[in-house]
Amino acid sequence: MxxxxxxxxxxxxxxxxxxxxxxxxxxxxxxxxxxxxxxxxxxxxxxxxxxxxxxxxxxxxxxxxxxxxxxxxxxxxxxxxxxxxxxxxxxxxxxxxxxxxxxxxxxxxxxxxxxxxxxxxxxxxxxxxxxxxxxxxxxxxxxxxxxxxxxxxxxxxxxxxxxxxxxxxxxxxxxxSVKDPIEIALIQEACDITEKGFRRILNFLKPGVWEYEIEAEFMHEFLRNRSKGFAYTPIIASGNNANVLHYVDNNQQCKAGDLLLLDTAAEYANYSSDMTRTIPVSGRFTNRQKDVYNAVNRIKNEVTKLLIPGTDWGEYHAEVGKMMTSELLGLGLLDKADVQNENPDWPAYKKYFMHGTSHHMGLDTHDYGILTDPMQANMVFTVEPAIYIPDEGFGIRLEDDVVIQENGEPFNLMRNIPIEIEEIEDIMNS
The missing domain is CATH 3.40.350.10 (Creatinase/prolidase N-terminal domain)
Structure with missing residues (x-):
């Protein structure tokens, strides 16, 4: 091994x-x-x-x-x-x-x-x-x-x-579903290897690069850091490909002005990490892309605070829906009539964010855990809100892996992986 x-x-x-x-x-x-x-x-x-x-x-x-x-x-x-x-x-x-x-x-x-x-x-x-x-x-x-x-x-x-x-x-x-400190350290190692891969891509990406070339760069970095490779089939989705939730063809060319959604992460010792970042092919976000990106990032930061011992899975996702609805109204993607007339079984926000926000993570990327049980300290969850806008040719998803703490906010295992717009742009243009 x-x-x-x-x-x-x-x-x-x-x-x-x-x-x-x-x-x-x-x-x-x-x-x-x-x-x-x-x-x-x-x-x-x-x-x-x-x-x-x-x-x-x-x-x-x-x-x-x-x-x-x-x-x-x-x-x-x-x-x-x-x-x-x-x-x-x-x-x-x-x-x-x-x-x-x-x-x-x-x-x-x-x-x-x-x-x-x-x-x-x-x-x-x-x-x-x-x-x-x-x-x-x-x-x-x-x-x-x-x-x-x-x-x-x-x-x-x-x-x-x-x-x-x-x-x-x-x-x-x-x-x-409840991780031992040794397991958390192994997941942290997987996250650290993922960070190395992502930083490599920030210095590699430019218009004209192909999605599969980016996949190869990740694999190179993962293997040289004692990983077997990807923890799951990588999603490297430029432009409108990001609006296909499980896009895995990774065979298109990255074009100037497009965003690139990367749902790619390393395994280590059979333990998974799970990261998503969305970055600009040309090294700079447009104003509209920034607005949507910041909305997704705000949701991620706020809903992460809800991951505490005792939290109910269903109530957690209901709160995410409220935050997402507010942000979509602010972006002009929904109006008040959309919300007033929504189907309770498929709320209006689901048009732009149709999947869950978190899942257990560990030995499996979608790890074991009984969803009817309250959340406990030392459970590891992803946090991955997104907004998908096919009509505008891009989708933005951001995802970190966090450990629920006995007291206080969850501990972010991906705290060192760039996520703020300014840091991403600075690295890409350095």
Whole structure:
């Protein structure tokens, strides 16, 4: 892995958090992701399943974590099953984890090779009453592919039909949404790498540059700072492309006078950052662009203050809607009649700002978190208001990542990334 070793106290703590929420005499299983094929002998780069990583730090395919806190045999209360390396694998792919190295990373003392899994599972399944299966219940999930986790769950339920079944996901949703200081430091590292990429672009952008060239500049900077690359598919949208919310073609030329919307950010150690900035291709904003930009920035600054412990998700977004409506009236994009006659289910401001303002962030860009739960200290959220104006040929979105504090305003992990008009223009014209 490119990233520095993570203190395994994080994974030890995470496992304790999970097992403390399990039913008596129950067992939980977590699988790594598959390596997905493309065609012929080609595969996609491996991405570890975030849940097994969260609980163990193991970043390798064909790995299984088993947690059985009430197991009569102490050595089987935490078990890792790993793919055994051999000379052929070592030559062609590089050695896989040894048992000793897996213990150093995870803090799990009992490590078996994968070939022993069914035998060991039979022993411990006869000793438990309930088995926790790991399903993806994120509110944005739309998975059509059968995963390694899915196949294992089918096998387990077929092999042991008399066991009660429980779900890991509700426990993980709550645990993963509140970040440990080690996690916050890793997200901060991802944000710092993102800052380096953005500053590189401020010195690179000029009329005539292509969107994909900007993508390449970001990737160069990310890779040279121990990141695997983008935390999500980058959006590099010049001109009216910014009004396509998930524009990812990145194949157009940046033209003089246009704005460039950059929704691009680095990962680090599987943790995400998530940044959006909107900058002028020619190095200077027009007066109209400034007015809209400042309106978006004001909203971002004001709504950030609402991210405090106890805040309700629905009420938060209702307040954002009020602020956005006021700014759109000031910009002449809405009038009083638009607001008076609006559909309560789709308010007038939604014509120019049609998505949410914040989401949980962490191991996943759209991270785990139960939206009906009040916000808590050490949750990490994005703040990303926007105004999209296709008729005027531009859209402006600004986004930072913030940590909710026990007392006071959230801590901005992107506080050092330029966002004010004057600073952006100064850097671009220096």
């Amino acid at each position: 490119k990233y520095h070793k993570i203190d395994n106290s994080l994974f030890i703590k995470n496992r304790k958090g999970f097992t403390s929420n399990m039913k008596p005499n129950s067992l939980a299983v977590f699988n790594s992701n598959d390596i997905y094929p493309i065609s012929a002998d080609s595969t996609m780069p491996f991405q570890q399943h975030r849940d097994i990583f969260y609980l163990s730090g193991i970043d390798q395919e064909e790995s299984i974590l088993v947690l059985f806190p009430d197991c009569p045999k102490e050595k089987h209360r935490e078990i890792l099953f790993l793919k055994e390396t051999n000379e052929h694998i070592a030559i062609w792919e590089g050695e896989k984890l040894t048992k000793e190295r897996a213990f150093e990373i995870s803090g799990v003392k009992t490590v078996y090779w994968l070939q022993d899994m069914e035998k060991i599972m039979f022993e411990i399944m006869t000793q438990c009453d309930t088995v926790y299966i790991n399903t993806n219940e994120h509110y944005r999930a739309n998975v059509e592919t059968e995963t390694r986790e899915d196949r294992f769950t089918k096998w387990l339920k077929d092999k042991y039909p008399a066991h009660a079944v429980a779900k890991s996901n509700p426990i993980l949703q709550r645990l993963r």
